[in-house]
Amino acid sequence: MIFCAIMEPAVQVENLVKRFGTFTAVDGVTFAVERGEVFGILGPNGAGKTTTLEIIEGLQKPTEGRVSVLGLDIQSKTSEVKARIGVQLQASAYYDYLNLTEILALLGSFYPKKTAPGTLLEQVGLSDKAVSRVGELSGGQKQRFAVAASLVNNPEMVVLDEPTTGLDPQARRNLWSLIKEVNQRGVTVVLTTHSMDEAELLCNRLAIMDHGQLLAVDTPRNLVNELEASYAVKLTMDRPMTMAQLEALNGRVEVLQSGEQDDSAGEEGENGSTKNTYLLRLANNPSALRSMLDEIAKTGLGLENLQITPVTLEDVFLELTGTELRD
Amino acid sequence: MVALTLANIKMMARNRQAIFWALFFPLMLVVVFGLFDVNGVGSADVVVIDESEGPNSELLLERLNEIEFLELESEKLVFSEAWDKVAAGDLGYLIVIPASFDDPTINTEVNLVYSTRNPDRNQLVDGAVRNLVSEIQSASGPVVPAELLMADVIDVPEVDYFDNVLLGLLGLGIMMNSIISIAVRISTFRNQSILKRLLVTPLPIWKFFAAEITAHVLLALVQAGIILSLGVFVFGGHVYGNIFWVLAITALGSVVFLNIGFILSAWAKSPAAASGMGNAVAMPMMFLGGAFFSTAALPWVLPEVAQALPLTPMLVALREVAIESEPIWETWPYLAAMGAWVVVTAAGAVKVFKFS
Numbered sequence: 001m002i003f004c005a006i007m008e009p010a011v012q013v014e015n016l017v018k019r020f021g022t023f024t025a026v027d028g029v030t031f032a033v034e035r036g037e038v039f040g041i042l043g044p045n046g047a048g049k050t051t052t053l054e055i056i057e058g059l060q061k062p063t064e065g066r067v068s069v070l071g072l073d074i075q076s077k078t079s080e081v082k083a084r085i086g087v088q089l090q091a092s093a094y095y096d097y098l099n100l101t102e103i104l105a106l107l108g109s110f111y112p113k114k115t116a117p118g119t120l121l122e123q124v125g126l127s128d129k130a131v132s133r134v135g136e137l138s139g140g141q142k143q144r145f146a147v148a149a150s151l152v153n154n155p156e157m158v159v160l161d162e163p164t165t166g167l168d169p170q171a172r173r174n175l176w177s178l179i180k181e182v183n184q185r186g187v188t189v190v191l192t193t194h195s196m197d198e199a200e201l202l203c204n205r206l207a208i209m210d211h212g213q214l215l216a217v218d219t220p221r222n223l224v225n226e227l228e229a230s231y232a233v234k235l236t237m238d239r240p241m242t243m244a245q246l247e248a249l250n251g252r253v254e255v256l257q258s259g260e261q262d263d264s265a266g267e268e269g270e271n272g273s274t275k276n277t278y279l280l281r282l283a284n285n286p287s288a289l290r291s292m293l294d295e296i297a298k299t300g301l302g303l304e305n306l307q308i309t310p311v312t313l314e315d316v317f318l319e320l321t322g323t324e325l326r327d
Numbered sequence: 328m329v330a331l332t333l334a335n336i337k338m339m340a341r342n343r344q345a346i347f348w349a350l351f352f353p354l355m356l357v358v359v360f361g362l363f364d365v366n367g368v369g370s371a372d373v374v375v376i377d378e379s380e381g382p383n384s385e386l387l388l389e390r391l392n393e394i395e396f397l398e399l400e401s402e403k404l405v406f407s408e409a410w411d412k413v414a415a416g417d418l419g420y421l422i423v424i425p426a427s428f429d430d431p432t433i434n435t436e437v438n439l440v441y442s443t444r445n446p447d448r449n450q451l452v453d454g455a456v457r458n459l460v461s462e463i464q465s466a467s468g469p470v471v472p473a474e475l476l477m478a479d480v481i482d483v484p485e486v487d488y489f490d491n492v493l494l495g496l497l498g499l500g501i502m503m504n505s506i507i508s509i510a511v512r513i514s515t516f517r518n519q520s521i522l523k524r525l526l527v528t529p530l531p532i533w534k535f536f537a538a539e540i541t542a543h544v545l546l547a548l549v550q551a552g553i554i555l556s557l558g559v560f561v562f563g564g565h566v567y568g569n570i571f572w573v574l575a576i577t578a579l580g581s582v583v584f585l586n587i588g589f590i591l592s593a594w595a596k597s598p599a600a601a602s603g604m605g606n607a608v609a610m611p612m613m614f615l616g617g618a619f620f621s622t623a624a625l626p627w628v629l630p631e632v633a634q635a636l637p638l639t640p641m642l643v644a645l646r647e648v649a650i651e652s653e654p655i656w657e658t659w660p661y662l663a664a665m666g667a668w669v670v671v672t673a674a675g676a677v678k679v680f681k682f683s
Contacts, residue, residue, distance in 0.1 A: 057527050059683075079529045087527040093519035097338040109330035110530040149524075 008071035010035045010157050010188040011056055016065035018051050025051040027212035028065075033205075035156075038179070038189040040203035042196070042317070048212040049192040050090055053161050056190070057087050070156055083111055086150035086187075090161040094134045100145060101130045104152055111153035124148040124178060140171025147178055157188040164198055176202055196313040206313075208320055215320040223316045232309050233280040233292065238302035240276050248295045249280060277305075281315065328534040335542035350504075350550060356496050357558050371419040371452050372398045374409050381429025383463055387437075390459050391422070396451070413440050420452055439478045453478055490565050493558040494645045495618030500554055501547050501577055502584045502612060502638055507605035509543060509588030514601035517592070522682040536676075540585050547581035548574055568648040572655040576648060579665050580641035586672030587637075593679040612638045637672075640664040 011033035018026040026048040033039040041049045054060045055067055058078040067074045069081045094103050101117040108114035121127045124144040129137060137145060143163055150158045163179065164172040172195075179202060183189050193199050199206050200220045207217045216223060282288045289308070296303055375391065377384050392399055397420075404412070412418035421440040427433040437460045441449050516522045525535060551574060558564035566573065587608060595601035615629060616638030633639050640661035647653040647661075655662070 059523065059526060079531075082527060082529040089520055089524055089527065091520055093521055094524070095334070095338055095521065097341040098334060102334065102337070106330055106334045107528065110525075110528040112529075 008068070009033055010037075010070060011039075011190060012066075012068045013052070013056070014066045016052065016055065016067060017063045018048075018055060018060065019063045024212050026055070026062075029209070029212075029214045030065075031207050031214060031217050033157075033188060033190055035188050036183075036186060037204040038183050038191070038202050040199045040206045041190070041192045041209055042194065042199045042206050042313070043192075043209035044194055046211075047209040049209055050161055051212075052209070053159055053190070053192055057085070057159055058082055083113075083153065084156050086153060086155035086158040088146045088150040088158070088160045088163060090165070090192075094145075094149070096133065096135060099131045099133050100126060100148075103134070104149060107149055107152045113154055114152060115154050120148040120151055123151070123181075125174075138171070140167050140174060143167060143171070143175055144178060147175070147182070151182065151187075155187060157190065158182065160189065160191040162192055162194070164193070164195065172198070196317070200313050208317060210321045216316075220313055223313065224311055227281075227311055227316055227319055231282045231289075232311055232315055233282055233289075234305070234307040234309075235278045235280065235296070235303065236305035237276045237278070238304055241278065241299065241301065245295070245299045245301075246278065248298075249278075249292050281311065328538050331530070331534065331538035332541045335538055336545065339542060339546055350500075350553060354500075354554065354557060356499070357493065357554060357562065371396055371448055372400055373420040373422060373452075374400045374402060374404055374412075374418055375422045375424065376404070376406060376409065377424045378426040379424050379428035383429045384424045387424060387428075387459060387463055390463070391456070394455055394459075397455070410440060413442055416442065416444060419445075419448070422456060441478070489558075489562065490650055491646060492619060493555070493562075493564040494649055495642060496558070497551055497554050497577065498580065498616065498638055498642045498645060499613055499618045500550055501581050502616075502641075503605075503609050504550060505543060505547060505581045505584035506588045506591065506609050507602055508546075509539065509585050510591040510595060510601035510605045511598045513539075513589065513592035514595045514598045517681070517683065518597060520683070526682050536589075540582060543585050544578050544581050547577060551577045566649045568650070568652045569655070572648045573645060575655065576641060576644045576658075576662070576665075579662065579669070580637070583637045583641075583665055583668040583672055586669065586676045589676035590672065590679055593676070593681050612636050615639075616642060618642065637665065637668040640668075 009032040011031075013029055013031050016026050016029045017024065029048070029052060041052060043049050051060065055062050056069055056074065058074050058081055061075065070084055072081050074081055095106075098106065100121060104117035104120055108117070118127070118130065121130055124147055126137075126141060126145060126148065129141065129145075134142060134145065147158075147160070147163065150160065160179070164175050167175065176198065179189060179191070189202075191202070203220060205217065205219050206223060208215045208223070216226075218226070280292065282292065373391070375388060377388065388399070391397055400418070406421075406423065409418060409421040413421050419441065421438075423438040423440070425435045425437070427435040428437070437456070439453060439456055441452065443449075513522070555564075555566060555570075555573070559566060588605065591604045591608065592601055595604055615633045616636050618638070644655075644658040644661035644665070647658045648655055
């Protein structure tokens with residue numbers, strides 16, 4: 001029995017449905033989070049990530065389906081689950097009139113097992129802010145404090161909802177290091193993000209969600225490898241290409257900026273790309289690249305810029321959802 | 328729960344601006360009422376029992392009616408009822424005109440009954456009535472003026488209008504602070520997702536409510552201490568009854584108003600809205616609950632409405648205990664009414680309260 005309990009996944013979500021009136025926020029989602037891994041839920045705003053997390057945290061009740069956390073049914077053992085997990089909410093403030101040490105001590109008093117505030121602040125590099133109030137912290141420090149607050153009960157699993165949203169690049173990297181450190185201590189991490197690089201860098205496995213549905217679950221590497229196309233090619237021409245010329249390029253073509261409405265080639269387009277720029281996805285096959293270059297030569301148009309990069313999670317997301325990741 | 332209560336007290340104590348303004352309003356009113364001579368001489372309500380019903384007694388009644396500061400009540404009372412009313416402070420003066428008043432052969436005394444509540448006014452009324460009786464009796468025959476009027480003075484503790492108002496202000500301060508403070512605080516916590524953050528911990532919900540109520544009731548008791556101290560020691564008000572019972576009633580009243588604050592916080596979409604709603608609920612009670620004047624003087628159905636409000640039984644109980652030195656158990660009907668309010672508002676708060 002003990003062996004079975006140890007082998008239980010950290011989170012088991014089965015056919016989860018959550019409806020708010022006629023709106024279905026989560027639509028038949030099934031996945032499992034293994035113990036000790038960093039599991040990411042990737043998706044745009046409104047994908048159903050936060051609702052899924054809030055059900056895992058015991059904040060909301062599922063309409064249908066079953067969720068167990070650390071082997072415990074979340075609906076019947078809510079309090080036990082809450083005592084064993086740590087949570088960082090997407091937009092949570094802390095008491096204005098208490099300092100960091102006092103807030104951690106207060107939160108710790110709600111749990112049967114707790115870690116000393118000084119130890120937690122040291123772990124997140126905020127020892128020098130022990131008597132400061134949350135309002136005196138920078139954005140990055142606030143997020144690190146939120147992580148410290150989620151660790152107050154020495155949890156077996158932490159749930160972080162968009163932990164790096166709104167942070168500058170340096171602060172994001174600091175927080176990534178902190179999350180990795182927490183995970184290396186054996187704590188399972190479940191996080192949501194709409195940042196591709198964050199998902200790729202931090203997560204052992206990823207679930208991609210959109211419109212309440214789970215589109216794929218795998219490691220970032222496998223998700224990328226499963227794409228037919230292995231390379232992304234970005235072309236910038238001196239003049240617009242015709243549809244027939246684009247189709248002849250032998251790849252899936254996405255027109256980033258056609259330039260047909262504007263002859264001022266080379267200027268920055270609305271989305272940051274230059275005029276007459278086209279994005280192609282090519283299979284991992286040298287002949288596909290050669291064939292594409294031959295076709296370009298046949299058009300008689302000038303090639304102003306050519307970039308070839310391996311496909312990323314961004315491309316996986318595009319492939320799965322048909323849209324770019326929206327904020 | 329103890330940790331959360333202590334943290335709540337710490338947070339409230341550090342929020343000095345909120346503390347200042349919470350105390351400022353009732354204290355300002357104490358100062359205003361303390362500085363102005365609200366007791367004044369004022370008009371005097373009088374019941375006359377005319378046992379003579381002759382021309383002289385009618386003349387006396389007529390002349391009494393002409394005196395501006397005397398208000399003759401038309402109520403027909405027997406002597407003992409009128410005496411009790413004077414003793415209880417519900418009636419200012421009782422004048423008894425004896426049956427022999429119109430008999431010129433008998434030297435009769437008019438009986439004037441009053442309490443020690445308002446010495447300045449007593450002097451004025453005593454003098455006016457004595458002069459009138461003397462004038463009427465002298466016209467009908469020679470008399471000794473000193474024997475014309477017998478004054479029965481009922482000795483009661485010195486209680487004046489300010490004492491009543493001081494307790495009204497205490498109730499008002501506790502009501503305003505409890506309703507608005509908790510409504511704004513909870514609304515702020517909800518807007519900042521602090522309530523949601525607490526909800527992801529294993530803290531039972533009842534402990535959250537209990538800690539908030541305990542901390543606010545303690546604040547209300549401190550507030551009561553400050554208001555009463557200012558009223559008594561600076562402006563000469565009186566509290567005759569047991570101060571611990573006064574504080575117990577204050578605490579019970581505070582719980583009712585905190586529950587109302589919890590309900591309002593559930594409906595308010597922002598702290599500013601919570602503040603506005605708190606004022607909208609508290610202001611009518613301030614005027615209808617009997618904080619400054621008797622609710623019996625209200626027109627239409629308002630006296631009945633006033634009786635149904637939670638501030639009214641709190642103020643009656645406070646006045647009976649503090650001014651009339653009644654033991655707290657003698658005020659049980661009012662405590663029961665407040666208890667019913669606690670139950671009803673608590674049920675309402677539990678039903679409508681939202682964490683997010």
